[in-house]
Amino acid sequence: MKIVIDAFGGDNAPLEIIKGAVKAQEHFKIEICLTGNENIIKKVAKENNIDISNIEINHTEDVIPVDETPNAIMKEYNNSSMALGLKMVANNEADGFVSAGNSGALCVGGTLIVKRLKGVKRPGFAPVLPTFNGSSFMLIDGGANLDARPEILRQFGILGSVYMEKVMHRESPRVALANVGTESHKGGDLQKDTYALLQESPVNFVGNVESREISNGACDVYVCDGFTGNILLKNYEGVAKSLSHTVTDIFKKSVKNKIGALFVYGDLMKFKETMNTDVYGGAPILGIKKPVFKAHGSSNATTIFNAVRLTIDYINANVPQVIEDSFNKLKGIK
Incomplete structure (x- = not known):
């Protein structure tokens, strides 16, 4: 199982994201990939004595600003750390994605890049x-x-x-x-x-x-x-x-x-x-084909760790299939 994390999403990126990613990898024994500027990720990790030797990095220098319009993820920021992570999930290169970045962009990207489940009219942003x-x-x-x-x-x-x-x-x-x-x-x-x-x-x-x-x-x-x-x-x-x-x-x-x-x-x-709220990890975008979680903009390492935990539970429970089965029950109900 591989989970991708946007290393440059959120107010405390990339340090807290890196710390949370390493903690999750060590605890859950899964593959973790960080998307973002590889040089900066390695520099921050070295400065804070964090061993990232077991963490994969998918390099890109682009980051979508938190105040950018949601549709920008499909245009000028289509190679941002957020977009890159969503593309990895959509292309079956990873099983789930976590980002503490731009909420609107993540919802748009989740819908248009990862795609909706069959029968879902609109995905929902669902904080716990x-x-x-x-x-x-x-x-x-x-x-x-x-x-x-x-x-x-x-x-x-x-x-x-x-x-x-x-x-x-x-x-x-x-x-x-x-x-x-x-x-x-x-x-x-x-x-x-x-x-x-x-x-x-x-x-x-x-x-x-x-x-x-x-x-x-x-x-x-x-x-x-x-x-x-x-x-x-x-x-x-x-x-x-x-x-x-x-x-x-x-x-x-x-x-x-x-x-x-x-x-x-x-x-x-x-x-x-x-x-x-840190214990809940983040808000899933429900109704799309793969798990995509929006962590809070002020997420720390604990928040990211818990977001990964929920993503794993989402995958193991095969939530997309259960959703499709539930929607099939609606057939015939007017």
């Missing part, structure tokens, strides 16, 4: 987020499709259910629809029509769920259009970050508070770990 009860849920779509039809949202529900069952090992994942109320008649035409379709789909549909409930573990898969999903995603991440900083500031406020912090330090660290 932590909950306060120590569990997690998938948000799909997280921003790849700003508008969507009911049949596309139904497909998102199926894609998310397969992933949460096969990769996250969630038995009979609860699929919910994002809405402004729990009643079946709530929302606009998109929500009402999607509700009806999900009721007839081969998933464990639990109805509408309001966004205030997702952090408490109300569902395993939260389905919405990409516009709604991206707002939810950024708000979720922002609130979690603000909450963490606020708690820290409170305990630093006075000597009395600092002493109090000593008594609850262990519980605070457990809480912090509960809300740590």
Whole structure:
């Protein structure tokens, strides 16, 4: 098994990417290939005493900027470290790809280079987020499709259910629809029509769920259009970050508070770990022929290691075939 990693994607590239790649190769005993400028990769590894003798490097000097338009990966940046990794997967030179780079470009490249699975109308960007009860849920779509039809949202529900069952090992994942109320008649035409379709789909549909409930573990898969999903995603991440900083500031406020912090330090660290997105590795782009994972832009070595772990689980579970089988069950359902 070979996993390709974009060495120049993300804020902490290439050092943290290299460290994560080496850790994954040593732990999982698989082939790892880094795409990017070979001279820089070797220079950074040498400066930080990192042995990369077991890591393959596929050289290219191009890197797609994080603020570049998504379609640029098919044009002026079609030989970037990201594009090169996607091409290796598409050409069966590797089994999966991980990048912490430009999200939009990765979604476009995954769709047009790796290609969609048969029957998939639109791939979904699907981040897995932590909950306060120590569990997690998938948000799909997280921003790849700003508008969507009911049949596309139904497909998102199926894609998310397969992933949460096969990769996250969630038995009979609860699929919910994002809405402004729990009643079946709530929302606009998109929500009402999607509700009806999900009721007839081969998933464990639990109805509408309001966004205030997702952090408490109300569902395993939260389905919405990409516009709604991206707002939810950024708000979720922002609130979690603000909450963490606020708690820290409170305990630093006075000597009395600092002493109090000593008594609850262990519980605070457990809480912090509960809300740590690094353990989930990244967001899969679901609905394409091979596993492609988008790691967070601020990914460190641990994030990359976990992204590789999830990619391996995705491959071993044969997720693409399971998705195609699930879509075949839709035949005859109007």
